[in-house]
Amino acid sequence: MTDPTHTAATASSGTPFLQVRDLTVSFHTDDGVVHAVDKLSFSVERGRTLGIVGESGSGKSVTSLAVMGLHRRGRRVSIAGEIRLDGEDLVTAPAERVRGLRGRRMAMIFQDPLSSMHPQFTVGDQIVEAYRVHNRVSKAAARRRATELLDLVGIPEPARRLDDYPHQFSGGMRQRAMIAMAVSCNPELLIADEPTTALDVTVQAQILDLMRELQKEFNSAIIIITHELGVVAEISHDILVMYAGQAMEYGGVEEVFASAEHPYTWGLLQSITRLDRQLETTLRTIPGSPPSLINVPPGCPFHPRCTYRERAGSATSTTRPPLAETSPGHLVACHLPVAERRRLLREEVIPTL
Amino acid sequence: MARFILGRLIGGIVILWLVSVLAFVLFFVVPKALGNNPAVLFAGRSPDPATIAGVTKKLGLDRSYVDQYWDFLRGVFVGRHFDSGSNRSWCPAPCLGYSFRNDQPVWSEIVDALPVTASLSIGAAVLFLVVGVSTGVFSAVRRGGLFDRIAAAVSLAGVSLPVYFTGLLLLLLVSYKWHIIDNVHYVDFTHNPALWAWNLIPAWLVLSLLYTANYQRLTRASMIETLGEDYVRTARAKGLRERTVIGKHALRPALTPIVTIFGLDLGVLFGGAILTEHTFGFRGLGAISIDAVNTQDLPVTMGVTLFAAFFIILANVLVDVTYAFIDPRVRPS
Numbered sequence: 001m002t003d004p005t006h007t008a009a010t011a012s013s014g015t016p017f018l019q020v021r022d023l024t025v026s027f028h029t030d031d032g033v034v035h036a037v038d039k040l041s042f043s044v045e046r047g048r049t050l051g052i053v054g055e056s057g058s059g060k061s062v063t064s065l066a067v068m069g070l071h072r073r074g075r076r077v078s079i080a081g082e083i084r085l086d087g088e089d090l091v092t093a094p095a096e097r098v099r100g101l102r103g104r105r106m107a108m109i110f111q112d113p114l115s116s117m118h119p120q121f122t123v124g125d126q127i128v129e130a131y132r133v134h135n136r137v138s139k140a141a142a143r144r145r146a147t148e149l150l151d152l153v154g155i156p157e158p159a160r161r162l163d164d165y166p167h168q169f170s171g172g173m174r175q176r177a178m179i180a181m182a183v184s185c186n187p188e189l190l191i192a193d194e195p196t197t198a199l200d201v202t203v204q205a206q207i208l209d210l211m212r213e214l215q216k217e218f219n220s221a222i223i224i225i226t227h228e229l230g231v232v233a234e235i236s237h238d239i240l241v242m243y244a245g246q247a248m249e250y251g252g253v254e255e256v257f258a259s260a261e262h263p264y265t266w267g268l269l270q271s272i273t274r275l276d277r278q279l280e281t282t283l284r285t286i287p288g289s290p291p292s293l294i295n296v297p298p299g300c301p302f303h304p305r306c307t308y309r310e311r312a313g314s315a316t317s318t319t320r321p322p323l324a325e326t327s328p329g330h331l332v333a334c335h336l337p338v339a340e341r342r343r344l345l346r347e348e349v350i351p352t353l
Numbered sequence: 354m355a356r357f358i359l360g361r362l363i364g365g366i367v368i369l370w371l372v373s374v375l376a377f378v379l380f381f382v383v384p385k386a387l388g389n390n391p392a393v394l395f396a397g398r399s400p401d402p403a404t405i406a407g408v409t410k411k412l413g414l415d416r417s418y419v420d421q422y423w424d425f426l427r428g429v430f431v432g433r434h435f436d437s438g439s440n441r442s443w444c445p446a447p448c449l450g451y452s453f454r455n456d457q458p459v460w461s462e463i464v465d466a467l468p469v470t471a472s473l474s475i476g477a478a479v480l481f482l483v484v485g486v487s488t489g490v491f492s493a494v495r496r497g498g499l500f501d502r503i504a505a506a507v508s509l510a511g512v513s514l515p516v517y518f519t520g521l522l523l524l525l526l527v528s529y530k531w532h533i534i535d536n537v538h539y540v541d542f543t544h545n546p547a548l549w550a551w552n553l554i555p556a557w558l559v560l561s562l563l564y565t566a567n568y569q570r571l572t573r574a575s576m577i578e579t580l581g582e583d584y585v586r587t588a589r590a591k592g593l594r595e596r597t598v599i600g601k602h603a604l605r606p607a608l609t610p611i612v613t614i615f616g617l618d619l620g621v622l623f624g625g626a627i628l629t630e631h632t633f634g635f636r637g638l639g640a641i642s643i644d645a646v647n648t649q650d651l652p653v654t655m656g657v658t659l660f661a662a663f664f665i666i667l668a669n670v671l672v673d674v675t676y677a678f679i680d681p682r683v684r685p686s
Contacts, residue, residue: 070589103592110590115583120605120680130591165681181591 015087016043017221018067018106018189022081023091025059025066025245029076032294036062038245039081041323044221044238046188051232051253052225052240053268057290059245060225064191067223068108069098085189104134107187111194113174117166123150123177124162131184149180153210172203176210183214190214191223196231208235229272233257241265244291244301247323251330261332261341264302266349284352300335308344312336354677354684361673365666372662377422380651380658390414394649395453411435412450425450449659450652452645459656462641466625469539470637473560473629474622476553481561482615485568486608492569493576494599504569511566520559520632527555539635560629564618571614575607582606605679612675620668624661 025037037059044050052060062071069090071077083090085106090098110116118126127146128139135142143162150158153176166174175195182190192211196204212235215222224235232239232253239256241249241264249262260266267286288305291297299317303309309316312335323333326341334341384391392408393400400408409415412435413424427433428448435442435451444451449459492501527533537555540548579585580603588602589595625639638657645653677684 068590070586099592099594101592102590108590110583110587112583116587118584118588118602118606119682122681129593133592133594167682178587181587 016045017086018223019043019084020063020067020082021084023063023066023083024078024080025062025071026078027076028078029294034293035296036245036293037066038296040242040245040247042238042240042247042250044189044223046221047215047219048238049215049222049224049236050238050240051236052223052242053227053229053232054242055227055290057293058242059293060227060242061193062245063242064108064193064223064225067189067191068102068106069095070102070108100134103130103187104185105187106189106191107182107185109175109178109182109190109192109195112198113171113178114166114198116178117174117181119166122163122165123169124164126166127162127177127181127184130181134185145184146180149184150177152183152214153177153180154206155180171199172206175199175203175207179207179210179214183218183220186218187220188218189221189223191225193225194227195224197226197228204231205234211235229257229268241268244296245293246301246320247331247333248302249330249332250323255327255330259327259330259342259345260349261326261330261338261345262302262334263306263308263336263344266345267305270349270352300333308336311340357677357684358670358674361670365670369659369663369666372666373426373659374422376655376658376662377425380655381421382418384651385414391453391651394651411440449656452653453650454645454648454653459652462653463638463656463660466636466638466641468541469630469635470623470625470639472539472542472549472553473556473626473635473637474619476550476557477560477564477626478615478619478622480557481564481568484561485565486572486611488565489569489572490576490599490604492573493580496573496577501573504573508566508569511562514562516559516563516628517632519562520555520629523555523559524633537633556629556633556635559632560622560626567614568611571611572607575610576603579603579607609676609679612679613672616668616672616675617665620665621661623664623668625657 020043021041023037023040024035027034027036040059040063042050042052052063054060065071066079067083067085067090071079073079073095079091081091085101090101117123121129124143124146127149128142131137131142131145132139137145146162147158150161155161155173155176161169161173166177169177175198179195190211195211196207199207208231211222211224214220222235224231226232236253239249239251239253240247241256241262243264249256249260249265256265257269260269264286267284270284271286286305287307291301291304297304297317299315299319300306300312300321303312303316306312306316315321316335319335321333321335323331326332326338332341336344381391390405390409392405392412392414395412396404396408413421416424424433428444428446428450430446432446432448433444435444444458447460449463451458452462488500488504492504495501524537528535528537534551534555537552540552542549576599580599582603585598585603588598593602623638625637625642627639627643629635630637630639631643638660641653642657642661644650645657
């Protein structure tokens with residue numbers, strides 16, 4: 001493993017299908033420059049799932065939209081770094097080239113299927129459209145394909161439901177239809193931005209199952225963006241913890257869940273609601289709130305909220321900690337000494353989980 | 354869907370009936386209550402009492418208000434007799450009575466004026482709809498850009514400048530200074546379509562300038578809103594061309610409020626564009642109604658009022674139906 005940021009925990013052969021290196025996305029607003037994503041690196045291979053977690057405003061969605069090329073480039077948005085899809089850099093590629101990849105080789109599922117589907121076109125028409133942008137087929141053939149897709153994602157009577165409008169579908173059905181639309185061209189990369197947040201808990205599990213099945217079928221790389229660690233545990237192979245547009249911790253899901261080393265990750269783990277937790281313990285929260293991305297704190301962006309900042313030395317408020325390997329494939333950006341982190345995890349964090 | 358349309362039509366008919374009652378009260382009951390005998394207006398200059406009595410009988414003004422209204426309503430649907438004893442005339446349906454001024458059937462006056470008004474309004478409507486919506490879309494897509502700023506300035510001028518100013522200015526230039534169109538006058542379409550259009554161009558331009566500004570602004574605001582919607586982002590995520598994203602996914606929902614306003618504007622325009630007609634000397638419904646009001650020609654005033662109301666109500670019904678076609682969510686299931 002020459003460059004640990006490439007492959008993280010996924011020790012396998014070949015170059016990853018998606019490789020993001022030092023991605024930086026800034027928005028130039030009247031109030032100042034918003035550093036939404038700051039030197040972020042990660043990669044996903046085909047057949048594997050990366051979960052990106054973090055609070056609202058940590059840059060998760062901005063990252064996914066950058067990969068999809070959905071930020072309107074111009075005076076207000078600047079994107080730097082590398083986004084390599086199957087080796088091809090999307091940051092420097094012409095917009096028309098990226099458009100041709102969108103929907104075909106990489107597709108996206110959005111959070112709220114009701115607002116993300118067009119209210120004035122039938123579900124069938126929307127899937128047919130997604131398929132026909134990239135495939136020169138007749139309308140009838142595309143319609144047959146749309147029926148197959150609805151069937152694939154588990155919508156009963158697909159041929160009849162094709163002519164329904166999104167508002168005639170239930171929330172879970174809509175998200176299934178949204179997924180059908182996204183996978184219509186067999187994309188090799190599928191990005192799901194909070195795909196289950198707007199859904200009932202029972203439906204959430206079904207949608208995650210569906211995504212897992214589709215991954216098996218198409219061998220696609222999946223990025224799932226969520227603020228729920230439970231979803232990540234359920235479906236992901238790797239996890240990337242983001243805070244203030246930066247990577248805090250990155251590694252295999254089992255490794256990170258068992259031996260997280262970043263105080264922010266600890267905070268996220270502690271704030272999971274669990275039925276088996278004793279009733280008298282109140283739900284733990286991370287003190288404070290995420291920083292403004294216009295004035296990101298110097299040093300470690302998390303240090304103003306970090307319980308252990310005293311032990312990390314003065315560097316924590318002046319120098320940005322590098323994302324460094326703490327064990328093979330497990331990367332952490334923290335100024336605390338490794339031994340201290342492991343001791344804190346063992347003695348102070350694990351007992352509270 | 355058929356039930357929905359039928360319901361709207363029935364509603365429209367009820368409203369039209371209410372308007373007719375109101376108009377009747379306003380034009381026949383109120384003046385009489387105030388001491389203005391409509392018969393005097395009809396009888397001409399300084400009439401003798403015998404003539405007034407004859408007219409009163411002929412117009413049925415001696416009968417009760419309810420009977421008078423009933424006569425009027427029957428006239429519209431089956432025609433009616435006007436009988437002053439000595440002379441008897443049959444006014445075939447749809448009968449809106451006779452003009453006080455020139456004794457012509459009101460219906461034929463309206464029918465003569467309608468092509469003028471229709472030519473003027475439809476031409477102008479096509480122009481302001483196409484220009485307004487397309488410039489609005491451009492402004493929204495490149496908002497804050499040069500085009501947007503120029504369009505905003507032109508819009509402001511368009512809504513602020515009165516028709517009798519822009520109209521006369523245009524006439525001065527094209528007719529008197531450059532002699533492009535000499536002696537602007539209305540030519541019937543069936544007579545010579547080319548001349549018809551040629552003579553209408555200045556009026557279309559002037560009338561549409563007033564409306565284009567509104568449509569430009571409305572489309573711009575509406576498009577800016579829909580361009581920020583999640584489903585537009587989804588359309589882009591599919592890899593659709595920007596042209597399709599804007600022209601299909603963003604424009605279609607943006608058109609909903611525009612259809613509503615367009616229907617109402619068109620209905621109002623059909624009632625007569627008084628200033629534009631007057632400026633260009635066209636005898637449309639607007640000119641007829643203003644003349645009728647000035648000369649207290651009650652039957653014509655009432656006829657034109659009902660006609661205008663008819664178009665506005667029809668436009669409303671059409672808007673509702675179109676709305677249901679555009680947006681499946683308001684469609685009755």
